[in-house]
Amino acid sequence: MRALLIRDLRLALRSGGGFGLGLTFFLIVIVLVPFSVGPASSLLSRIAPGILWLGALLACLLSLDRLLTVDWEDGALDLLSTSPIPLEGIVSIKALAHWITTGLPLLLVAPLLGVLLHLPVDGFGVLISSLALGTPALSMIGVFGAALTIGIKRGGLLLSLLVLPLYIPTLIFGAEAARRGAQGLEFGTPLLFLAGITGFVLALMPFVAAVVLRLNLR
Amino acid sequence: MILTVSNLTVARGGVAILAGINFVMVSGTALVVRGPNGSGKTSLLRTIAGLQPQMSGQITGAEDRIAYAAHSDGLKAAMSVAENLEFWSSVFGGPSIQPALNAFNLNSLASRRAGHLSAGQKRRLGLARLMVTERPLWVLDEPTVSLDAVSVSIFISALESHLANGGMALISTHIDLGLDAEVLDMTPFKDLAANVETSDQAFL
Numbered sequence: 001m002r003a004l005l006i007r008d009l010r011l012a013l014r015s016g017g018g019f020g021l022g023l024t025f026f027l028i029v030i031v032l033v034p035f036s037v038g039p040a041s042s043l044l045s046r047i048a049p050g051i052l053w054l055g056a057l058l059a060c061l062l063s064l065d066r067l068l069t070v071d072w073e074d075g076a077l078d079l080l081s082t083s084p085i086p087l088e089g090i091v092s093i094k095a096l097a098h099w100i101t102t103g104l105p106l107l108l109v110a111p112l113l114g115v116l117l118h119l120p121v122d123g124f125g126v127l128i129s130s131l132a133l134g135t136p137a138l139s140m141i142g143v144f145g146a147a148l149t150i151g152i153k154r155g156g157l158l159l160s161l162l163v164l165p166l167y168i169p170t171l172i173f174g175a176e177a178a179r180r181g182a183q184g185l186e187f188g189t190p191l192l193f194l195a196g197i198t199g200f201v202l203a204l205m206p207f208v209a210a211v212v213l214r215l216n217l218r
Numbered sequence: 219m220i221l222t223v224s225n226l227t228v229a230r231g232g233v234a235i236l237a238g239i240n241f242v243m244v245s246g247t248a249l250v251v252r253g254p255n256g257s258g259k260t261s262l263l264r265t266i267a268g269l270q271p272q273m274s275g276q277i278t279g280a281e282d283r284i285a286y287a288a289h290s291d292g293l294k295a296a297m298s299v300a301e302n303l304e305f306w307s308s309v310f311g312g313p314s315i316q317p318a319l320n321a322f323n324l325n326s327l328a329s330r331r332a333g334h335l336s337a338g339q340k341r342r343l344g345l346a347r348l349m350v351t352e353r354p355l356w357v358l359d360e361p362t363v364s365l366d367a368v369s370v371s372i373f374i375s376a377l378e379s380h381l382a383n384g385g386m387a388l389i390s391t392h393i394d395l396g397l398d399a400e401v402l403d404m405t406p407f408k409d410l411a412a413n414v415e416t417s418d419q420a421f422l
Contacts, residue, residue, distance in 0.1 A: 002308075003305055003308035003309055004305075004309065007294070007297070007305045010296075010297065010301075011294055011296055011297070014296040014297075015295075015296045071292070073290075074290055074291075074292050074293065074294070075288060075289070075290030075291060075292040076292030076293075076294070077292075078269055078286065078288065078290075078292070079286060079287075079292045079306075079347075080292075080309070081268075081269065082267055082268060082269065082284055082285070082286045083309050083310060083351075084282065084309070084310065084311070085309060217269060217270075218269070218270040218271070
């Protein structure tokens with residue numbers, strides 16, 4: 001399984017798209033927000049947590065399309081499913097590789113972009129913790145969506161439609177925790193809810209995604 | 219080891235396309251599957267490899283023993299020949315890739331990116347993958363497509379040494395490989411499948 005993770009990370013680094021895509025999209029969206037809503041710092045600092053969370057979510061969504069499709073098209077998924085690695089392991093590793101190439105870089109640049117949006121200093125810690133707790137769930141749900149739409153050519157639209165509703169709880173509690181943190185309010189409850197959702201997703205989704213993938217490989 | 223297939227019905231899209239397949243394979247033998255295009259060779263091999271469920275019947279001795287190779291080789295264009303092989307080797311428990319490189323004459327290409335190979339070279343790399351899996355039963359769907367005469371003979375000798383080491387091979391092919399192997403013709407099974415009720419009809 002480690003070999004699969006190393007291979008996926010190596011491919012993401014080499015063929016572009018993986019590391020660059022989500023991160024660049026996130027940067028562009030966040031940098032453009034002050035231009036579109038105007039430079040009023042009070043307004044920006046109020047919407048900053050929500051905008052950062054929304055940008056992170058859309059950046060995750062952007063790279064889901066290729067997550068399993070590439071391996072499916074070149075036959076590697078067929079070969080992997082006859083290998084000693086269980087399908088549950090394969091989808092979990094795919095999600096982990098997606099998180100390392102998409103979620104983790106977003107997490108690291110979010111504080112820099114927070115400065116751009118006048119995010120109050122107190123809010124940085126909560127923003128990063130909420131992203132760290134929430135983005136793994138986005139990747140795992142994304143693998144499930146990718147497994148569902150694997151046989152469909154140009155399945156990107158369907159994938160987004162299927163995955164977005166499942167992203168909403170994570171977005172609500174993630175953005176709420178970040179907002180409360182930024183305004184100096186108590187943020188423990190939404191953060192715990194967020195952790196609970198992520199825990200639930202990580203426990204359940206590998207099995208669901210593997211079942212769906214098994215059906216789709218037939 | 220023995221592979222036993224008894225009374226197997228192979229379906230595609232819920233409709234039986236082959237029925238009443240029975241055969242037994244023992245170590246060191248190959249079985250060549252023959253039939254015209256669309257006769258269900260690929261579906262049979264995918265069923266035995268566990269990539270699709272059988273409609274009825276039993277397959278014993280296939281689980282976790284199969285190395286499957288089909289039309290697409292699952293190669294990553296951005297990785298070199300050696301990296302591709304090393305990946306599959308570590309997935310299957312980490313045997314050395316050197317024997318596979320030697321057997322398929324890939325040493326001079328080892329550091330070349332897989333995306334820069336010709337179709338025949340890619341095919342050779344795809345077949346070399348079989349050796350690093352160290353699995354006893356090779357299930358090969360049209361293994362000689364896009365190989366030239368020299369490469370075919372390289373493949374045959376790798377196959378023969380695999381069989382000599384107690385391996386087995388189930389091969390669908392259109393050309394004569396010159397192997398000492400039994401032949402399984404698809405045509406009678408197709409006729410039998412015409413009599414199989416689909417699940418919908420059985421339900422009604």
